[in-house]
Amino acid sequence: MAVDRVMITEEVTWGKLVKSWATGENYMGPGTTAPSVPKTLQELKDQCAAFGVGLQLPDNITGLAVMQYSEETLALRLPPKSLIKKSEQNFKDNPGAAYPIPQFYDTFYGHAMPGGKDPMILHACRVGDYVVRNCY
Amino acid sequence: MHGGNTAKSHVLRALSMPRMAAERGPDDQPAQVPIKGLRNLFGPASPEQLFTANDRMASPFEVPQSVRILMRRLAFAMNTSPGWSDILPGAVRSDENPSLPSGYTYLLQLMAHDLVESALSLASTDGSRFGFSNARRLPLGLETIYGGGPHLCPYAYEISAEHMRAPGLIPRTRFRLGRIDAPGAIMPDTDCSPFRDLGRGRPIGTSDEALLTPPKGADGSSRPFPLTEAFVADPRNDDHAIISQLTVLFQSFHNRIESLLKAAQDKLQDGVGKPAEPDNLAYLRFTCAQLAIVHVYRGIIVNDVLRRIMHPRVFAYYAAAHFEPADSLGGVALEFTHGAFRFGHAMVRQSYLVNNDTQQPLGRALEQSSQRSASFLPVSNRWIVDWRRFFPEPDQKVPAYNLSHRIRPRYATVLGDEALFPRLDAAVDAAGLACRDLVSSCYAGLWSVPMLFGELRRGPLRDLLPDFTDWHGPLRGWLEDSTSRAAEKLTDEDIGDLIADPPMPFFILLEAALTDERAVVSRSGEGGGRHLGPLGSIIVGETILGALRDNPIGFEDAGPALDLRLRKLGSDLIGDPGVLEPLAALRTMPDVVRFLGSSGGVAAGDPG
Numbered sequence: 134m135a136v137d138r139v140m141i142t143e144e145v146t147w148g149k150l151v152k153s154w155a156t157g158e159n160y161m162g163p164g165t166t167a168p169s170v171p172k173t174l175q176e177l178k179d180q181c182a183a184f185g186v187g188l189q190l191p192d193n194i195t196g197l198a199v200m201q202y203s204e205e206t207l208a209l210r211l212p213p214k215s216l217i218k219k220s221e222q223n224f225k226d227n228p229g230a231a232y233p234i235p236q237f238y239d240t241f242y243g244h245a246m247p248g249g250k251d252p253m254i255l256h257a258c259r260v261g262d263y264v265v266r267n268c269y
Numbered sequence: 270m271h272g273g274n275t276a277k278s279h280v281l282r283a284l285s286m287p288r289m290a291a292e293r294g295p296d297d298q299p300a301q302v303p304i305k306g307l308r309n310l311f312g313p314a315s316p317e318q319l320f321t322a323n324d325r326m327a328s329p330f331e332v333p334q335s336v337r338i339l340m341r342r343l344a345f346a347m348n349t350s351p352g353w354s355d356i357l358p359g360a361v362r363s364d365e366n367p368s369l370p371s372g373y374t375y376l377l378q379l380m381a382h383d384l385v386e387s388a389l390s391l392a393s394t395d396g397s398r399f400g401f402s403n404a405r406r407l408p409l410g411l412e413t414i415y416g417g418g419p420h421l422c423p424y425a426y427e428i429s430a431e432h433m434r435a436p437g438l439i440p441r442t443r444f445r446l447g448r449i450d451a452p453g454a455i456m457p458d459t460d461c462s463p464f465r466d467l468g469r470g471r472p473i474g475t476s477d478e479a480l481l482t483p484p485k486g487a488d489g490s491s492r493p494f495p496l497t498e499a500f501v502a503d504p505r506n507d508d509h510a511i512i513s514q515l516t517v518l519f520q521s522f523h524n525r526i527e528s529l530l531k532a533a534q535d536k537l538q539d540g541v542g543k544p545a546e547p548d549n550l551a552y553l554r555f556t557c558a559q560l561a562i563v564h565v566y567r568g569i570i571v572n573d574v575l576r577r578i579m580h581p582r583v584f585a586y587y588a589a590a591h592f593e594p595a596d597s598l599g600g601v602a603l604e605f606t607h608g609a610f611r612f613g614h615a616m617v618r619q620s621y622l623v624n625n626d627t628q629q630p631l632g633r634a635l636e637q638s639s640q641r642s643a644s645f646l647p648v649s650n651r652w653i654v655d656w657r658r659f660f661p662e663p664d665q666k667v668p669a670y671n672l673s674h675r676i677r678p679r680y681a682t683v684l685g686d687e688a689l690f691p692r693l694d695a696a697v698d699a700a701g702l703a704c705r706d707l708v709s710s711c712y713a714g715l716w717s718v719p720m721l722f723g724e725l726r727r728g729p730l731r732d733l734l735p736d737f738t739d740w741h742g743p744l745r746g747w748l749e750d751s752t753s754r755a756a757e758k759l760t761d762e763d764i765g766d767l768i769a770d771p772p773m774p775f776f777i778l779l780e781a782a783l784t785d786e787r788a789v790v791s792r793s794g795e796g797g798g799r800h801l802g803p804l805g806s807i808i809v810g811e812t813i814l815g816a817l818r819d820n821p822i823g824f825e826d827a828g829p830a831l832d833l834r835l836r837k838l839g840s841d842l843i844g845d846p847g848v849l850e851p852l853a854a855l856r857t858m859p860d861v862v863r864f865l866g867s868s869g870g871v872a873a874g875d876p877g
Binding site: 142143144145146161162163164165168179180182183184185186187236237239240243244245 | 338341342345348349486492619630632633636642644645649681682683685686687688692695696697698699700701754755756757
């Protein structure tokens with residue numbers, strides 16, 4: 134099935150993979166060894182399959198860039214202009230549609246995220262947050 | 270014995286401590302303890318006939334760590350099970366099965382609830398059987414929907430004005446339904462959402478500490494009280510949104526028939542000098558509706574479900590034998606509950622077209638349950654199922670519908686979600702449902718697959734199965750290929766043990782994937798995965814047909830045909846032999862959906 138953005142299912146295992154790559158320690162559970170940072174898209178896909186992470190990529194993605202910043206560097210990971218414009222157009226074309234928040238937020242907080250506000254405001258906040266926050 | 274680290278596991282193990290003495294024989298060896306309502310296929314299997322992972326286990330009561338590790342490695346191999354090389358006719362994707370639309374995935378789950386009533390999992394109790402039993406009194410009698418009826422499960426039934434006038438006399442006769450959470454789906458001429466969810470509510474004026482005051486959101490604002498109670502006879506039917514929607518379908522079916530019968534009773538009473546007592550009429554109406562629906566349901570199980578899920582050669586064998594199983598014992602086979610019937614888990618999709626052409630991720634449905642996440646309820650309009658998308662008509666083009674996954678040793682990644690299915694033993698197990706199914710099967714005391722092949726090949730079913738040695742090559746091929754890509758690899762010794770004595774839930778899936786239509790083992794798997802293989806079909810057929818034979822329901826003696834039974838039902842209980850005639854043509858689930866869609870409403874957008 135074609136997708137228009139990166140889709141992850143089994144987010145817990147995906148997060149543990151990322152933490153394993155970042156720290157070099159094994160978060161993946163008994164019987165496994167710490168997975169190494171993938172060097173190619175195929176390596177990434179293989180690791181996701183091996184650990185049961187559902188990873189779906191848009192057809193246009195053909196390369197992989199992995200970067201790890203230092204505590205002294207502010208890393209601004211800017212999204213492509215085309216994808217920002219595409220999301221903005223999507224909000225205009227679908228007024229009232231729910232803002233796509235990952236499910237784990239609902240699950241963790243125990244209730245669905247309330248909607249109803251202007252999605253463009255939330256979009257701006259989320260884009261800004263993700264560029265600077267670099268979750269750790 | 271080792272334990273899990275979850276609080277639930279500790280509690281269950283603590284509860285089960287008294288069983289340790291009882292489960293040891295006079296020589297202090299573990300002893301086979303019968304489980305009420307459950308047994309081995311064809312009667313108790315001897316210790317040497319049981320699964321031992323090729324002698325890694327002394328008994329199902331003491332599963333060593335090495336076996337749980339073996340199951341973990343096998344679960345990892347299932348993650349990387351090879352894909353299909355072909356696309357089946359009628360499918361768009363290689364993993365889709367046109368023979369089994371997705372509604373059957375969840376009908377099988379409902380049937381499992383209707384065969385076995387148990388709140389315990391052997392995997393979560395480290396195999397303790399204390400408290401583990403099958404409490405189902407009338408298997409495949411829709412007790413999972415009706416419970417003990419309105420007197421024993423009053424909360425599942427609607428309070429009518431008639432009942433309210435004389436609550437001690439006139440029974441509740443209709444199922445209670447609940448409004449969906451759909452601000453945009455307003456019924457005509459009202460300001461309400463339609464009744465398309467289970468009846469749900471919350472305790473008021475009770476001692477529930479967490480419900481004395483409204484819950485607070487992260488910003489301190491008050492949030493609505495969660496709907497912590499689902500008014501259903503079997504709480505497992507509220508495990509997720511699709512199974513609760515299927516329950517609503519059966520409840521709506523009952524309510525539709527009850528209305529039909531009420532109209533017939535009113536017509537018959539009209540002009541009668543001394544009308545019948547309303548309580549008698551209500552009891553007769555409820556009983557008639559329940560029996561009629563169970564007769565239809567049982568017909569669907571044989572004519573629709575078994576025909577689809579069983580290998581055609583095995584189905585033909587049982588059809589020729591008038592659906593008489595070979596196993597003459599009562600009760601449900603453990604090889605069914607903890608082995609073959611787990612195949613439904615492999616049919617689950619990652620997402621579904623629920624009521625429009627947008628895919629909805631299944632993870633969202635799994636969080637809609639009063640017991641697990643009451644704040645997400647009632648069920649939202651995204652999960653109000655249009656059943657034409659799950660039980661399509663033959664050759665249906667519109668609306669687009671969901672096909673289940675072809676059957677093979679692989680589960681959708683959502684069933685590996687660590688948040689939903691955490692490791693039962695963090696030090697040993699893998700997260701996910703696949704590892705749980707494998708571990709449960711070790712504790713259940715199932716027939717060893719090769720031993721069961723041998724047993725069956727000595728009896729009347731011998732021509733339906735190959736020699737088990739035919740499986741050695743395909744088993745090795747699949748195991749070596751799949752584990753080569755796995756996060757944790759099987760050792761050569763592991764592979765040898767799994768070939769010699771494969772765990773049943775795994776073997777049943779591989780058999781389904783690699784058996785062709787002639788019931789010959791195929792290494793390529795081309796065309797496979799449409800239905801169970803011969804062993805899986807025999808276990809499922811024996812269990813379900815045995816349950817139907819051993820648990821007859823009223824009016825079966827009117828004749829084998831559905832229309833004869835319905836005529837006698839209508840005549841004896843309502844006084845109108847033709848009143849149930851519209852049901853006589855309902856042979857499949859698409860028939861039921863069509864019947865309700867045209868006269869009761871189950872499609873999205875239909876009025877309630």
